[in-house]
Amino acid sequence: MSGASPTQRAGAGLESELRAELEAMGEAGTLKSMPVLTSPQGPAVEVEGRGPVLCLCSNDYLGLAADPAVVRAGLRALVAYGAGTASVRFICGKFKPHVELERDLATFCETEAALTYVSCWNANAALLDALCDERTGVFSDRLNHASIIDGMRLARPAHKAVYEHADPEDLRRRLAEAPALGRRLIVTDGVFSMEGDLAPLPELAEIAAEHDATLIVDDSHGIGVVGETGRGALERFGLLGREDVILTGTLGKALGGAAGGFVAGGAALCAVLEQRSRPQLFSNGLPPTVAASSRQALAVLRERPGLVAELRAKTALMRAELSTAGLAPLEGESAIVPIIVGETRAAIEISRRLLDRGVYVTGFGYPVVPEGTARVRVQVSAALSEEQIADGARAIAAAATELAVAPARAGLRR
Numbered sequence: 001m002s003g004a005s006p007t008q009r010a011g012a013g014l015e016s017e018l019r020a021e022l023e024a025m026g027e028a029g030t031l032k033s034m035p036v037l038t039s040p041q042g043p044a045v046e047v048e049g050r051g052p053v054l055c056l057c058s059n060d061y062l063g064l065a066a067d068p069a070v071v072r073a074g075l076r077a078l079v080a081y082g083a084g085t086a087s088v089r090f091i092c093g094k095f096k097p098h099v100e101l102e103r104d105l106a107t108f109c110e111t112e113a114a115l116t117y118v119s120c121w122n123a124n125a126a127l128l129d130a131l132c133d134e135r136t137g138v139f140s141d142r143l144n145h146a147s148i149i150d151g152m153r154l155a156r157p158a159h160k161a162v163y164e165h166a167d168p169e170d171l172r173r174r175l176a177e178a179p180a181l182g183r184r185l186i187v188t189d190g191v192f193s194m195e196g197d198l199a200p201l202p203e204l205a206e207i208a209a210e211h212d213a214t215l216i217v218d219d220s221h222g223i224g225v226v227g228e229t230g231r232g233a234l235e236r237f238g239l240l241g242r243e244d245v246i247l248t249g250t251l252g253k254a255l256g257g258a259a260g261g262f263v264a265g266g267a268a269l270c271a272v273l274e275q276r277s278r279p280q281l282f283s284n285g286l287p288p289t290v291a292a293s294s295r296q297a298l299a300v301l302r303e304r305p306g307l308v309a310e311l312r313a314k315t316a317l318m319r320a321e322l323s324t325a326g327l328a329p330l331e332g333e334s335a336i337v338p339i340i341v342g343e344t345r346a347a348i349e350i351s352r353r354l355l356d357r358g359v360y361v362t363g364f365g366y367p368v369v370p371e372g373t374a375r376v377r378v379q380v381s382a383a384l385s386e387e388q389i390a391d392g393a394r395a396i397a398a399a400a401t402e403l404a405v406a407p408a409r410a411g412l413r414r
């Protein structure tokens, strides 16, 4: 007879169920692998057991994750403020790097104020939850980031509508059909993370104004990337500084890539969120080290605005090289360059073969993207050399061709 207690036996049952789930994913070819990096993020990363590989899938759009000034700022804050906040802000105070970063973020985003969270996931969930009451309606783009989708679930607004992707007319219809509401929130990604396209923000802002609604834009992939000076999709469309627009973003991508997120908007909004949004009340603040290195990343962007133009030029080059190599990436203005390959298994297999060739590009499949639209998502960084871009594009084309997925679905030109 086994000496295991009933609780241990129940745990073992769960473990074996989960093992079966993993095995099924393995058999279906949909199990994601997660290489271990032993170097900082950058154009070439060290992968344990493999050595250096060309990285074409990080969010380090401006190459600031290992920028010496960004790293030094974090180190200085580590020495000055220790490892972390050791408490929630309202219980034990916020740190000077929080105040400085939030002030600089507000200036950068041209808003009255900004408030940081430990991630943009948290920022989105906090914002939606805090703004929704029994008379609030939320109108969300079908392809919004998972943090918005889950944030809406958590917030349980009185009315929820999902409009077709980037379709202002469908949004208009959904607003017209909605019951009488007190507050209306229209929520969209600025740059869509899986497609790399931009939201039709001028039309959305116009509809928001017509319906006395507030437009919330999560520009995690647009900040530092889109717009003349990297202020994102709002800058691109001339919408910075509008009182009826709330911006959310991450510090975990172009702005140094560490972690953290923020809400930028009116002073009252940020004050209310600081007072009563749940992650502010029940979870530690951003580590001061991260706040300091993110602030330095903003400073680098201010001092070297040419970085954004460089990223744009390198992205155009990547698109051109992929086309020359026979692929047809989705069009777009961001640094996300997706190549649709169809089946999840194909996307994962292409990515596996690429890693064997020393090129790190992730394949995305179901449930991250709808079934049948699996893709290889290339992300460009200003830190990549032209030679790395050309090599990467050729390697991707070779792996897609090798796999002999139907050309049209592989994003290969007929």
Ligand SMILES: Cc1ncc(COP(=O)(O)O)c(C=O)c1O
Pocket (backbone or CB within 6 Å): 118, 119, 120, 121, 122, 145, 147, 189, 191, 193, 218, 219, 220, 221, 249, 250, 251, 252, 259, 260, 261
């Ligand atoms: C559009 C969008 N919003 C939010 C997030 C989450 O950001 P964070 O990693 O800061 O939680 C991401 C990250 O993938 C994203 O792409």
